[in-house]
Amino acid sequence: MEKISPKEFTSKILNGAAMGIVVGLIPNAIFGEIFKALSSYNEFFAMMQQNVATISFTVPVLVGMFTALQFKFSGVEAASLMGATFIGGGSAKFVDGAWELHGTGDLINIMIIAAVSVTAIRWYNNRVANLGIVIIPIVGAMIPGLIGMLTLPYVGYVTTGLGALIENFTTLQPLMMTILIAISFALIIVTPLSSVAIAYAISLSGLASGAANVGIVATLFTLAYGSSKVNKKGTTFALFFAGPKMLMPNFLGNPIMILPIFINSIVTGIAGYIFKIQGTTASAGFGLTGLAGPINAYSFMTGSPIINIGILLIQYLVVPLGIAIVTHTVFTKMGLYKDEIFTFAGENK
Template sequence: MAEVEHYTFKDYLNKVLAGTASGIVIGLIANAILGGIFKALIPYGTIFATLAMVVSTMQFLTPALVGVLVGMQFKLKPMESVIIGAATFLGSGAYVATDAGIMLVGIGDLVNVMLMAGLAVFVTRLLDGKLGSLTLILLPILVGAGVGTIGLLTLPYVSLVTSTIGNIINSFTQLQPLVMAVLISVAFSILIISPISTVAIGIAIGISGLGAGAAAIGVTACTAVLVIGSRKVNQSGTTLAILLGAMKMMMPNLVKYPRILVPIITNAILSGIGAYLINIQGLPQTAGFGIVGLVGPIQAVEMGTSVLMVIVAYFVIPFVGALLIDLLFNKVLKIYEHEIFKFVPVKN
């Protein structure tokens, strides 16, 4: 019998983060790149409505994808990884039961997704070799349905993390506009590289106007820093994925190298000031997107900001700022090496 490999809590954390980061990219990138394009093309052919629906629906598979990829991180068998994917989806909060049936409502709470993926792996490894010929019958029940049920029970409590953060950010809206813009920009620049959903936060607190604009600018500030740093150490496809909306794939880097927040926060402060001076506006549903799908910039233009000023706020200030900040912190002050931006893909 093969020797069972032992994992520490740190091993679990790193592998769950790595699987989660890749799962989020796979689940969300199609809609991030093509969703807006297909929706705009709907008047020119019904096929584009179908395509828009497909890439949008693909997002709902994210928790299951995360579970499968986390299982692969632990070198589990294909069947075991798929069952872990099922357990993760069932406990994610990505669906609700209604009188009409089950309704998909999003990608779930990512914190709970990670917890259930880790727990499902732990239980699967604990049961390894103990179920005998009944493995095919009992594993889906004990891990799939069992851990999935635990996820639904923990979901309301885990979701308190998101609501608490939302309440804190909402309190910023009571401050002087410049301070508000800077603090919200910084908050969203950090959240976009964490397991917390910036889109969920924006909608939950109903942030709008300058606050929503600053939030979207903060997401963009983080994107710019990750793109500038990534281009030095990652393949072009990885850097492009980040630019197109896959910032959360860098969550493992945040845990391993917390100093990655130094350039992110600095750029968010600079970009937040820019959002205030230009008076970038937004809505709750656009606050967490940044430049993904050009959602933030388009909304700002529709709310009265000139195209030129939107380009300055969303592209010039964040990306030029990120470049100068990278030169300062990497070359001059030597606070970090570009290795902190290295993305480690899922291992088979």
């Protein structure tokens, strides 16, 4: 196999993870809340809700598949990598004598095990061709999968530790709390960390939950506006369903993106405090995905429905988009970064 640099290797792992997340989560992001609302009227919609939710369970496998495509693996190599990421993700757990599926797994661990599996498969490099179908699943799936099972609890401490830090913010003065939580989730949503897992770990609710949502929306519009400059309309449109993690490789490869996201999240956080945007633990960490953020915020509002809808439009559209336009325009003219840093790796897909 051809030699690749550590930077290129990391980029391929990140791009594989981003594509796996996009494909695995878009169906549920688009239809999940709709089918949930309609499920009480007809069992068919309940079945469809289960359908799209089940697709999200395939994220670890899809990350493995897209990573395999990045490295141009053969069928056996790809299947082995997919097996490793599925095991390492931790979404399948053996509980009371039965296997259970729990969410999409730990994305950080999935990516670590993907890197381990890819390294092992590339090291083997089909040394004994006739035994490849026997050796590759062992070297590329079983052993990395075992490593993933061992590292999963420790990798989980990253989420737990960050959650504990954010939990401290909830004890601060409301305005400061809102701003800090908005900033935290604005940055978390574009990393391998799970915003939903952190929200559940510390039981975010009320104003804190609203702050988490508006922070994510700040990142979404910052990335979407940048994407609109270099990507096709479909790619930018997909961001509103797949979420900011779709451009995770771009963010991790270009830390300068922190600057516009940071500013946007501060402004949207302040707006969230002014408008008293609230939410629940279940809605925290989703932002605009499935409209979970604005729908739950509306349920906490009182007074005129028209005014409330107007507030939501300002909070979830006008403010984050307006600040995104201003920051992007200013920073590109200053030469701090170029439009190209928002180019999606899977733009031709």
